[in-house]
Amino acid sequence: MTPRAWLVCAALMAAAAPLVAQTNGSIIGHVRQRDGGQPVSGAEIGVDGRWLDRSDSTGFYRLREVRSGWHVVTMRAIGFDTMRRDSVLVRASQVTVVNFTVGAYTIEQPIVVEAYADSILDPTLVATVQRLTGDELRRFPVTTLEEAVALSAGAVGESYRGGRLGQQAFVLDGLGVKNQLDASSGPLGVRLPPDLLTEASLTTNGFSARYGQAISGLVNVVTKDGGDRWSGRVVYETDRLLGGTADLGQDRAVFSVDGPLGRGAGLVAVLDVEGKMDADPVNAPPSPEPRDPRNASPALLPHNSGERYDAGVKLRVPLGSAHTLRLFALRSVEQRLLYDPLYKYDTPQAPARRVVGDLLTAHLQRATNSFTADLRAAYFAREFIRGALTDQPAYQFGAFTGRTFHFAGEELARSQDTALAAAPVAGFAAPDFSDRTPWGVPAFFQTGGSRGDLGWNRFREMRGQADFSVGGPRADFYFGGEVAWQNVRTFQRALAYLPVGDTVPPATASSFQPTAAAAYFESQLHGDDFVVTFGLRYDQINPGSGIPGQTFGARRSVNPRLGFSTVLKGATFVASWGRFSQAPDFQFLVDAAFDDTLRTGRFRRGNPNLGFEDATQYEFSLRARPSETTTLRVNVYNKLLDGLVASVPLGIDPDSTIFGNADFGNVKGADVIAERPVRDGWGVRVAYTLQKAEASATNAFQLVRRIRIDQNGDTINPANVQYPLDYDRRHNFTFLGQVQLSDSAGPAVAGVRPFARLEAAMITRVSSGLPFTMTNAAGDTLIGLPNSHRLPLTMTVDLLMRRQFGLVGRQASVYLDVRNLLNRRNIEAVRRETGMPNLTPQGIDSLAERAYAAHPEAIPYESPRYRSFADLNGNGLIEGRTELFPLFQSAARDYTQPLFSYGAPRLFRLGIELLF
Amino acid sequence: MKAVATFTLLLGVFTACGHTSPFSSNEGGSSGPLIPGQPAQLTFSPGADLIPEWLPDGSGFAFTAERRDRADHDRCLAFMPGDGGTISRYACSTVAADDTLNVYDEAAFQGDSVAYVRSSTERFLPGLGPDRQSLVIAPAANPNAARLLQTIPFTTTWSATYDAISHVAWLGPARLAFIGEHVTFPRGCSSCVPDTARIGIGIVIADLDAGGLTLTRMPDGDSASSLAPSANGDTVYFTRNNDTRVFRRTLSTAITDTLLDFGVGVARDLSVSSGTLAAIVGGIPASPSNSDRGGALQIVQGPTITQLGDSSWRFRRPALSPDGTRIIVSAWNGAPNADLWLFALP
Secondary structure: OOOOHHHHHHHHHOOOOOOOOOOOEEEEEEEOOOOOOEEEEEEEEEEEEEEEOOOOOOOOEEEEEEEEEEEEEEEEOOOOEEEEEEEEEOOOOOEEEEEEEOOOOOHHHHOOOEEOOOOOOOOOOOOOEEEEEEEHHHHHHOOHHHHOOOOOOOOOOOEEOOOOOEEEEEOOOOOEEEOOOOOOOOOOOOOHHHHHHEEEEEEEEEOOOOOOOOOEEEEEEOOOOOOOOOEEEEEEEEEEEHHHOOOOOEEEEEEEEEEEEEOOOOEEEEEEEEOOOOOOOOOOOOOOOOOOHHHHHHOOOOOOEEEEEEEEEEEEEEEOOOOOEEEEEEEEEEEEEEEOOOOOOOOHHHHEEEEEEEEEEEEEEEOOOEEEEEEEEEEEEEEEEEEEOOOOOOOOEOOOOOOOOOEOOOOHHHOOOOOOHHHHOOOOOOOOEEOOOOOOOOOEEEEEOOOOEEEEEEEEEEEEEEEEEEEOOEEEEEEEEEEEEEEEEEEEEOOOOOOOOOOOOOOOOEEEEEEEEEEEEEEEOOOOOEEEEEEEEEEEEEEEOOOOOOOOEEEEEEEEEEEEEEEEOOHHHEEEEEEEEEEHHHHHHHEOOOOOOOOOEEEEEEEOOOOEEEEEEEEEEEEEEEEEOOEEEEEEEEEEEEEEEEEEEEEOOOOEEEEEEEEEEEEEEEEEEEEEEEOEHHHHEEEEEEEEEEEEHHHOOHHHHEEOOOOOOOEOOOOOOOOEEOOOOOEEEEEEEEOOOOOOOOOEEOOOOOOOOEEEEEEEEEEEOEEEEOOOOOOOOOOOOOOOEEEEEEEEHHHEEEEEEEEOOOOEEEEEEEOOOOOOOEEOOOOOOOOOOOOOOOHHHHHHHHHHHHHHOOEEOOOOOOOOHHOOOOOOOEHHHHHHHHHHHHHHHHHHHHHHHEEOOOOEEEEEEEEO | OOHHHHHHHHHHHHHOOOOOOOOOOOOOOEEEOOOOOOEOOOOOOOOEEEEEOOOOOOOEEEEEOOOOOOOOOEEEEEEEEOOEEEEEEEEEOOOOOOOOOEEEEEEEOOEEEEEEEEEEEEEOOOOOOOOOOOOOOOEOOOOOOEEEEEEOOOOOOOOOEEEEEEEEEEEOOOEEEEEEEEOOOOOOOOOOOOOEEEEEEEEEOOOOEEEEEEEEOOOOOEEEEEEOOOOOEEEEEEEEOOOOOOOOEEEEEEEEEEEEEOOOOOEEEEEEEEOOEEEOOOOOEEOOOOOOOEEEEEEEEOOOEEEEEEOOOOEEEEEEEEOEEEEEEEEOOOOOOOOOOOEOHH
């Protein structure tokens, strides 16, 4: 930074003013006398029983750092009634206004309290935030936090604004949690049960300098504190009662409870478990082959079940008047059997996966209205394993097995013994062609042994974080820092049933201890009709000495963030600029072994000297309130991506590559979000995103392919080639509608009003297709630029209808949750060589020809491969092309069924809920 | 509590039904022969199907099947129901890639165990004989989980060297008998592919104990070409090279006598069960100058000797079922390789 820039920073810091914090909001207001509107000075203002502030001479007060959620706000002043407002909703990063108007010395006068939050017109809110409360999560047809966040404009699953997976950070109660090992390809490992949430939001720009490790978005969640009375919820939902194709084997149960423990302490505990007989159901068309079991029963895929267990508990303990200790523990276990077409008829050899995540946090807060200190410590551990199971689990209830999966070679992987792993790994056997297929012929489908892949990794992190804020009635200054000690261990082995040799890559293992550190400050400058926000964040990452290969010490990144907002007539305009960075996935720092010579290469060399991935984003936002009940937000943005990790060839051999900070790109787009919160029984939110996310042809594979030799023999290097990023969804439309009928709604039938207390929420999503790359039939030559072709449009309609009723003095409800109501067959992927989900008939014949040429031998009657329908002359032998080739054709058609090219089918779930 | 009880009741309604199951393959295979009859052809493989041996309970049998669907044409133990039909399972050495010809043969079942001979030959650099041979014992349910009993070839304490063994049979829970053989590889001409000629040179009795095998030579068993045990294991029926007779050795009394004499042709490949004896008689047995050509299938029930099957066929290695009512035998009926046939006995 130049000296002049430092001067500007110092000036901004000196004029510190209110600003956003991701966990907390603030309450402001005036205390005035009813007659004449005279301010009441010196009135004490308290939240939840703690007196925090006094009104100034203008009657103004401001309560800072109020935790997101519902609160009781109390005002007392000598000579006036003590007033109490017990349902004040504070949202993270927002200002809630609570005004008190009281008549002097008159007890009988009614109390007038206003309480509302206006995040639309609040100029201090610079960040682009889309949020859902815990209650909305319950009302909408969403099951997980990820599904809820995916409703945001600009989101494609867990990709935000064109970014790839893993470019977002997860912030839990102000503490960053990230799977730094393989966020771009693996899950976080911990899942927060929605019942633990007060609210969840997605911030796609302008987020506070307090948060780093993200270049596409922040998923910010605020968890509940224990309430002042015991309450809870029990839920069970299933599709058991539906039967037939509507029964996809889904069960989910939730038990949550929260309440006081005495002396101000509170407890929240949630258990959320889900089992699915088909955890990744597809709406693929049935097989046209009558003998294919998917012809008669296309709904459920075998060996594709999943179970997850998420348990969280949070304890809040007040320590004196100003201190609060919060302890939080979360454990998530996900076990999946993974359907593999190779093992369609011999599922025990198909792969499985287990991911276990643990998160423990401690948060000590000292909060006064002028100074807040948050000291946080966290332990995060995530263990992943994928491979073949030693034995198949038995289902106890639905898809729940209730036992831990055991994997072949699991102990070897944990011990990371690459020397021992050079020999065939115990528990692995060489696969053979299956004889259980309807076609019998030895082709495509396998049995007797798995693919031989074994992958294991473990990421552990200890994180300490200190956040401070200093502020007065109209000014705040935030600063702090964090440090994280990480431990990474990985192991990979391919073709584990064979010894390491010429065709089998060696096992890879790594163990290293990176450290990360960061510091930040942030401030706002208020003018008469504008607000300037400035923040600066410093990040540092050091891969550590344990990593194989030479490293060059710590990498550093300085990221300034600047926002300007001003209030126009009925609208607020925000311009923001920010630079964001994140450390690369640690998986790219170490070598990787693959058994895929066609796509990724058999061996990729890690690069311990990878640096930060960066993004610089400009955004202009206009927020307006066209009417009292409607809001409108328009965001226009431009994001420059730089230093993204890419796979770079070490030479002309595509099997030998190294990772590098080689890719860059650009994301431009606009969001329009119109909302009418639920009032008078209905509400809607409509969001539309227009976006263009492009990368430059820095992928060296493409560069090498595009190099040409001109007539003079000179090399022509490719020019600047732009092509869409993988998550470049050009158009995205989302509609969320809610209807809530009153107790007296609808006609009465025999004294019962069937439509009374009926709620419905519908989500409609229409999206243009994602890009994909086409190749020739051999797969070795691109047709057009990478990602220059588009998948077709996708559309889903999800619906949740809930009928509440009383149940022996308790509130209960039954509900029907329907996903993809129209049962639309959305295409999510296609074959690169055809541009369609299916292989062409010529392609199938070609596959069949190769398989037939490899096994032209006759199949005798006694063979398990013998199929009487194919023995046309009944001589006990299936022999010759006439009899054999149709079987190979059918097998090829079966094997190449494009199952996972299609999205989920219509899913029903009936639920029953009891609130207590 | 009432609310909870009512909720639990509703929950019970929700959970009462089970889920639909995912699809599974319904390819169950065939049962019984393709064309029932007398005899019934059980195998149609273009490969050789040899040396059937019944399971102790008579529910099925195992044989050595040439796997033409494998590039190395491994010869595996194939298990088939007693009435024929689809092979229920193979036991093969498939751990190695297709660069080795692996052979499992001479299976003999006792209780839950199977003893058999496994051998392997490098496929691309084949020697004249197998690279490795051994007699092993394994659970019948998993023949690949084998324990080595004896490597082959081996030289005994009585200075006999056996290049191969055949006709493995159980004489009791811990006692085996087999024919020890001498192997030669004669060539019809200097450029001809060598043949393999196995000549029996004696009967060996092997007692299993914790230390391994204790081998003893059965007296009077020299030049034996086949053997079959009695049900109680006390009697060993055997034939000799180039001999028309069937001999009987009672182990408890150490007496050897002649059971019967077919009069003409060479008798071999005995099988004995429930008072019935089967043997191959005639044909041209293997010798240093001849390839094996099989012979006629003769059944002896009391004083009656019956020839089964077409006289133009050639048979080897019959196996009588434990109840003596069925016989399975390898037969050449014009095809280049043997198939298995099932005969029902009166």
